[in-house]
Structure formats: C-alpha cells, structure tokens
Amino acid sequence: DKIVEIHCEAKNHHFEIIIADNGKPFNPIDSEVHVNKDLPPEKRPIGGLGIYLIRKLMDEVTYQRKDNRNFLKMNVRFGIPE
Helix, strand or coil: CCCEEEEEEEECCEEEEEEEECCCCCCCCCCCCCCCCCCCHHHCCCCCHHHHHHHHHCCEEEEEEECCEEEEEEEEECCCCC
16 A cells, blocks of 8 residues: 655744655656746646646755655745845
8 A cells, every 4th residue: 555644844934844655766856857838738748847846946855765665855934034
C-alpha cells in the first residue's frame, strides 16, 4: 500500500510543509522542468507544472530519501519582510 503523509506547521514567520511517502525514489528538485507559459493550459503537455510552481512560490525546498521514504520539505516566509 502507498502511504502519503502531509505535515503543515506555521512557526517563526514561516510556513513549513513536509510531504512524505513510501513510493519510488523521486527528487523533484533535480527534475528537469520546462513549462511553456505562453501556451494556453489546454495545449500544454501534462506534467511539470506542479514542480515549477513549487520552485517559484517557496523560499526553500529540500528533498531527502530516508528509510525507503521520500521527504519533500517546503518553507515559505510570511509576515516580516527580510
């Protein structure tokens, strides 16, 4: 069975999201992503947009493979500008 866990926490002026699963190893940070933003959504190929959006919207993204599980950690700052 595939298990996906999502943990979200707001702390010290940042919001942290951790997604963990027991699927095949997959590091989205190292994935090649080419999104043609000039095409309308219905003409774009499937795949890659989620990774593109995570890279654009998050301040920090890390990946770790541990104990046969994938861990994707994302942080975004809020409140106090740096």
